[in-house]
Amino acid sequence: MLNRVKELPKGFVWGAATAAFQVEGATSIEGKGKTMWDDYLIEQGRFLPDPACDFYHRYEEDVKLAKESGLDALRISIAWSRIFPDGTGEPNPLGVDYYHRVFAACHENSIEPYVTLHHFDSPKAIFDKGDWLNRENIEAFVYYAEYCFKEFSEVENWFTINELFALAMGQYITGIFPPCHHFDVTSAIQAQHNELLAHAKAVNRFKELGIPGKIGLIHSLHPVYPLTDSEEDKHAAKLTDAFRNRFLLDGSFLGYYSEDTMEAINEILSLNDAELEILPGDLDILARAAIQNDYFGLNYYQNDFVKSYEGESGNTFNGTGEKGTSSALRFKGMGQIVKKPGIPTTDWDWNIFPQGMYDILKDVSDSYPNCPTIYVTENGLGYKDVLKTDGTVCDDERIDFIDQHVAAILQARADGVDVEGYFVWSLQDQFSWANGYNKRYGLVYIDFDTQKRYLKKSAFWFKKLSDTRS
Helix, strand or coil, X not given: CCCCCCCCCCCCEEEEECCHHHHCCCXXXXXXXXXXCHHXXXXXXXXXXXXXXXXXXXXXXXXXXXXHCCCCEEEEECCHHHHCCCCCCCCCHHHHHHHHHHHHHHHHCCCEEEEEEECCCCEHHHHHCCHHHCHHHHHHHHHHHHHHHHHCCCCCEEEEEECHHHHHHHHHCCCCCCCCCCCCHHXXXXXXXXHHHHHHHHHHHHHHHCCCCEEEEEEXXXXXXXXXXXXXXXXXXXXXXXXXXXXXHHHHHCCCCCHHXXXXXXXXXXXXXXXXXXXXXXXXXXXXXXXXCCEEEEECCCCEEEECCCCCCECCCCCCXXXXXXXXXXXXXXXXXXXXXXXXXXXXXXXXCCHHHHHHHXXXXXXXXXXXXXXXXXXXXXECCCXXXXXXXXXXXXXXXXXXXXXXXXXXXXXCCCEEEEEEECCECCCECCCECCCECCCEEEECCCCEEEEXXXXXXXXXXXXXXX
16 A cells, blocks of 8 residues: 555644534433424434444543544534534533533544534524525524633633535435435525525624634535536536535635636526525625635545436435446436546445545635635545454545545645645544444544444554644
8 A cells, every 4th residue: 555645744634523513422411402403314224323432421531532533623513513513502511511521532532523504404493494494593593603612711722514416415315314305406506505604694793703713614515527528418517516615615705606616507497497585795804804714625536427417306325335236316407427447436326536635626726815814624434344363444445535535635735725724524434314324434443333433554654644744
């Protein structure tokens, strides 16, 4: 195995990411309210998030393992329904105390917490009222965000919402997140706009209050490439890029949706009998926030190859890790996302394409002057790790994946992109929204039957690279 990255820049943030619902377990104790997932997963009957990897009770152990792995930063999300069980109202003191203890454990181990306020887990009371499609819920989110800003003064780094597109896509296009709509294009585009408003209002409030620290948001980006040089494939790629990336990037860092982006979006909406409502004043809110973001979190896992497509929408999802079981996403009026011969894929049919990491970093940096410092806030390899009898996990494939992608990041940095850190997904093996427990991403192996932890080979590789920064 070729190690491409020999050393990291001094001061480069070297971290790992988690999400509350995927790691904490303890979904119904000490005053926690339900999320959009709880009843849905019970009805599905496939897998449940209790105890996940029991971070709620084992956070001290996991934070120490993060330190042993050479990490100096940890992305942690707050479960909104652990603070406000019904989304609004009076805070739950037990939930508040829990996060104070988690942040204290981080600082005791010289690990800086980077805290996300919403990571795919709206409180059920908020979800039942329409989730991000209901503008009243935007105000509820800002209320929750302001409470956290004031209460958790020990936190210096905030992210408002994680992966706005991925949430809308899962809820309203592919149907793998509740409420499980399929190709409901109106809801998908409206949810993204409303999420952007929620982010912008939270950022504007953060700045109005003079809260010490930094704030930004996180987008999952897929660089888009036409499958061939045909004009039809190029146009399909342009439409896909607008829907997949440009709409949210424009709103985040321009404060409006550019004419070029909206021309593509309107073409997609028209062909799907869909619409987008932008109310008077919305763009003023976005514009105020666009110049106040302190940093940007970029999640990158794979790219998209796109070809022209004229038919109806449809796709299947690989949720088992049986390679080749997903079908190409076919999106009416936009294009078809396909595999390209010669490009390797994971067992879950995700492309392994590190060039996309470089390309998307350069693209965002060059296209959006208002985009501040970038952190790669998620990147990693889902794999079927095997625990050997001697307690070791040899995950060379993961090391190679991360090595290739970090090399691409450092090349982008050398070419002028202000990228200052990397957070691997994830610190430990955890519950997956759509895959349960068979898709492992962690540096730390979790035996889900016993909750015993084992450092994988990748954790030791992380530590070795970490030491090169001194």
